[in-house]
Amino acid sequence: MELTRKETSLLRALATRAGRKKSGCCRCEGLRAVRELFANHPEKIQFAVVTPEMQSAVDFPEELLRIVPEKLFEEFSGTVNSQGIIAVAGIPDAPAGEIAGEFVLAVDQLGDPGNFGTIARSLRAAGQKELWYTKGSVDPWGDKAIRSGMGVQFSMNLRRFDSLADMAEFGKKHGIKNVFIADPHQGENCFTCDSLFDRAMIVIGGEPNGVRGSYPEARRVIIPMPGNYESINAAQAATVLIFESVRRKVM
Amino acid sequence: MELTRKETSLLRALATRAGRKKSGCCRCEGLRAVRELFANHPEKIQFAVVTPEMQSAVDFPEELLRIVPEKLFEEFSGTVNSQGIIAVAGIPDAPAGEIAGEFVLAVDQLGDPGNFGTIARSLRAAGQKELWYTKGSVDPWGDKAIRSGMGVQFSMNLRRFDSLADMAEFGKKHGIKNVFIADPHQGENCFTCDSLFDRAMIVIGGEPNGVRGSYPEARRVIIPMPGNYESINAAQAATVLIFESVRRKVM
Numbered sequence: 001m002e003l004t005r006k007e008t009s010l011l012r013a014l015a016t017r018a019g020r021k022k023s024g025c026c027r028c029e030g031l032r033a034v035r036e037l038f039a040n041h042p043e044k045i046q047f048a049v050v051t052p053e054m055q056s057a058v059d060f061p062e063e064l065l066r067i068v069p070e071k072l073f074e075e076f077s078g079t080v081n082s083q084g085i086i087a088v089a090g091i092p093d094a095p096a097g098e099i100a101g102e103f104v105l106a107v108d109q110l111g112d113p114g115n116f117g118t119i120a121r122s123l124r125a126a127g128q129k130e131l132w133y134t135k136g137s138v139d140p141w142g143d144k145a146i147r148s149g150m151g152v153q154f155s156m157n158l159r160r161f162d163s164l165a166d167m168a169e170f171g172k173k174h175g176i177k178n179v180f181i182a183d184p185h186q187g188e189n190c191f192t193c194d195s196l197f198d199r200a201m202i203v204i205g206g207e208p209n210g211v212r213g214s215y216p217e218a219r220r221v222i223i224p225m226p227g228n229y230e231s232i233n234a235a236q237a238a239t240v241l242i243f244e245s246v247r248r249k250v251m
Numbered sequence: 252m253e254l255t256r257k258e259t260s261l262l263r264a265l266a267t268r269a270g271r272k273k274s275g276c277c278r279c280e281g282l283r284a285v286r287e288l289f290a291n292h293p294e295k296i297q298f299a300v301v302t303p304e305m306q307s308a309v310d311f312p313e314e315l316l317r318i319v320p321e322k323l324f325e326e327f328s329g330t331v332n333s334q335g336i337i338a339v340a341g342i343p344d345a346p347a348g349e350i351a352g353e354f355v356l357a358v359d360q361l362g363d364p365g366n367f368g369t370i371a372r373s374l375r376a377a378g379q380k381e382l383w384y385t386k387g388s389v390d391p392w393g394d395k396a397i398r399s400g401m402g403v404q405f406s407m408n409l410r411r412f413d414s415l416a417d418m419a420e421f422g423k424k425h426g427i428k429n430v431f432i433a434d435p436h437q438g439e440n441c442f443t444c445d446s447l448f449d450r451a452m453i454v455i456g457g458e459p460n461g462v463r464g465s466y467p468e469a470r471r472v473i474i475p476m477p478g479n480y481e482s483i484n485a486a487q488a489a490t491v492l493i494f495e496s497v498r499r500k501v502m
Contacts (some may be wrong), residue, residue, distance in 0.1 A: 032481070114365070122487050127477035152480075191498045223494065224501045227378035229403075230283070236373050236490045239483070243474065243491040244498070247442040250475045 003066040007047055010088060011076050017139050020091070024195055026141040029078060029086045030112040033151030034058060035248045040154040049076060051084035060083065078143040091141050095157040099174050099196060100129040103197045103244040105242060108164050108213050109136035109236060110206040116140055117148025118235040119204070119242075124152040126242045132159045132167055137206070162205060164213025179203065179218040181211050182241065184231040187220030190241055195220060204238045254317040258298060261339060262327050265467060268390050271342070277392035279338045280329060284402030286308060288340055291405040295341040299369055300327060302335035309336065329394040342392050346408040350425050351380040354448045356493060359415050359464050360387035361457040361485060367391055368399025369486040370455070370493075375403040377493045383410045385464060388457070415464025422452045430454065430469040432462045433492065435482040438471030439494055447472060448496040455489045 010123055011029075013019030014027045024044065027036045031054075037045065038058065048067045050060070052072050076086055105123050116138050120131055131140075138145055140158050161167035168179045178200045181187075190196060202221070205211035209229075223232070223240050264270030265278045276297065279288045282305075288296065289309065299309070300317045302324050311421035327337055361367055367389050371382055382391075389396055393407050412418035419430045426484050429451045433440075441447060453472070461482075473484070474491050483486075 118484050118487060121480075123478075124481050125476040125478045125480040125483045127479070148484075189501065191502045224497055225376040225378070226497060226500060227374075227376045229372075229376040232373055232376045232490070233369050236369060236486070239487045239490050240494040243494075246475055246477060247495070247498075249477060250440065251442045 001063060001066060003047075003068055005104045005242070007066065007088070008127055011049065011082065011086070014088065014141055015078070015098070015143065017142065020139065020141055020174050026091050026146065027078075027143055028089055028146050028151055028154075029082070029143060030147055030150065031057060031083050031085055033146055033149075034085050034087045036151035037087055039128045041089065041092055044092060046088045046090065048085060048087040049073060054084035058182055067190060079147065090176040092154065094159065099171070099176070100157055101127070103199065103239060103245065104130040104132055104171060104201040106132040106134075106167055106201055106203045107137055107238075108134045108203055108205045108211045110204070111136070111138055112206065112234070113144035114148045115206075115233065115235040117150070118146045119149055119238040120149040120152045120156060122235075122239040122242045124156065126246050128245070129155070129157045130159070131156050132161065132201070133215055134164055134167060135160070135162050137221065164211070165215050168215040168218070170202065175199055176201045179215055180221045181215075181218045182237055183222055185222070187222035190221050190223050193221055196241075197248065202241055204234055204241075206234055221229060252314060252317060254300065255448060258317065259340070262300065262337070265339065265405065265457055266329070266394065268393065271392055275342055276339055277342050277397065278329075278394055279340055279397050279402055279405075280336070280394060281332070281398055281401065282334050282336055284397055285336050285338045286402075287402035288338055288405045292340065292343055295343060296343065297339045299336060299338040300324060305335035309438055312362050325479035330398065339415055340378040343405065345410065350422070350423055350427070351408055352378070353499055354450065354496065355381065355383055355422060355427065355452040356489060357385075357407045357415075357418055357452055358388055358485070358489075359384040359385045359454055359456045359462045361455070362389055363391045363457065363485070364393050364395035365399045366457075366484070366486040368396045368401070370489040371400040371403045371407060373486075373490040373493045375407065377497050379493070379496070380406070381410070382407050383412065383452070385415055385418060386411070389394055415462070416444070416466050419452065419466040419469070426450055427452045430466055431472045432466075432469045434471040434482050435461060436473070441472050441495055444472055446479045446498065447492075455492075457485055
């Protein structure tokens with residue numbers, strides 16, 4: 001089918017947060033991201049723009065496919081080396097109350113979309129589902145966050161809160177036993193802290209400020225750095241902690 | 252002192268790999284990166300362009316400082332939210348033969364400068380120094396690699412090789428006992444493999460292809476992923492392995 005004018009303007013509008021908010025949709029670019037979307041929320045897909053050579057790469061119902069010339073496609077694409085596929089989909093509803101998996105990974109005012117997506121991917125790879133974020137964080141449904149996350153957003157429980165305190169309170173109400181704040185300077189050793197992944201919430205801050213919000217009952221956890229170095233990137237810190245949970249399971 | 256015309260053209264030329272090769276210099280942008288440069292190779296600094304408000308932030312000898320108006324600075328800066336400081340420095344010489352630290356982290360055809368810099372930072376934080384790379388990898392002295400690495404390049408032993416086989420041979424000659432290739436599909440469990448950090452070389456590939464080079468004696472190592480997910484980002488994989496070495500030390 002042909003791309004309509006309305007669809008064209010929707011595609012363009014979704015480049016901005018305002019456009020996503022207004023329409024309740026997002027753009028999902030790249031083959032792996034679209035596959036993740038299709039596997040988890042096929043009902044949310046409105047249409048997909050593809051270049052002629054990509055049309056057979058996904059098993060989409062034909063009525064959802066809009067084949068457009070490469071040149072027009074490039075106008076929509078947010079990346080230089082595009083894979084030739086962008087799906088437009090409704091943003092999934094906020095998940096119900098129950099918390100899935102063993103622990104919650106939370107980010108506080110994480111501003112970088114690449115970091116958000118990368119953390120989502122690490123969490124997904126570790127078999128966890130809960131990724132929470134506070135106001136002031138990047139929009140998880142923005143182009144770059146979806147590309148970096150390769151669409152794992154569509155299979156996770158993303159929850160947004162106004163503040164760290166709100167987030168912690170919600171967690172406590174739903175079975176979270178401990179709130180841990182990752183701290184570059186002091187805290188319990190992440191490799192030996194027994195309760196770190198036992199129905200816990202682990203909060204990572206955005207660089208360069210670390211976690212800005214506070215919660216009185218929170219415990220501090222530190223990743224030891226023998227190199228005597230200030231700090232690592234937020235996504236790296238999250239990944240170290242996430243895979244420490246994997247290690248404890250498989251070792 | 253005033254920025255000369257020659258310095259202006261050098262600054263511009265250093266945005267490209269060809270310009271860096273010709274002059275043997277690189278640009279180092281951002282406060283932390285410049286501090287890392289200053290702490291490790293003060294003798295390599297040729298000059299630093301700073302905005303008026305940044306001139307007191309570093310303890311540079313005055314004759315090296317070129318204070319320029321914000322507007323002109325922005326022309327040189329590779330980033331939108333610049334910190335107002337860029338140093339131009341000679342690229343440090345290749346390190347001597349001896350291998351420092353406990354293990355070598357090597358990347359094979361890693362094309363993303365952000366990933367390169369991030370891996371360098373994780374390695375530095377873990378107290379290791381050897382970061383090797385094969386032809387086909389990004390230039391570690393490019394703007395973005397230095398920004399992502401926050402200049403830790405200046406305190407590491409970076410070594411470039413034509414191929415994975417060359418790299419492994421060099422390692423073997425200099426005391427490396429085992430070569431491990433990180434493999435997303437199969438291999439020894441990274442959390443239980445005893446010899447992983449004992450004078451070993453660990454090779455990470457660029458996404459999405461993983462390690463392309465080969466070396467007959469290489470062992471394979473895998474990061475377990477309970478989420479049954481294809482793979483994580485190259486920088487995340489490297490960081491998981493790097494901090495597994497830290498865990499074994501501090502636990």
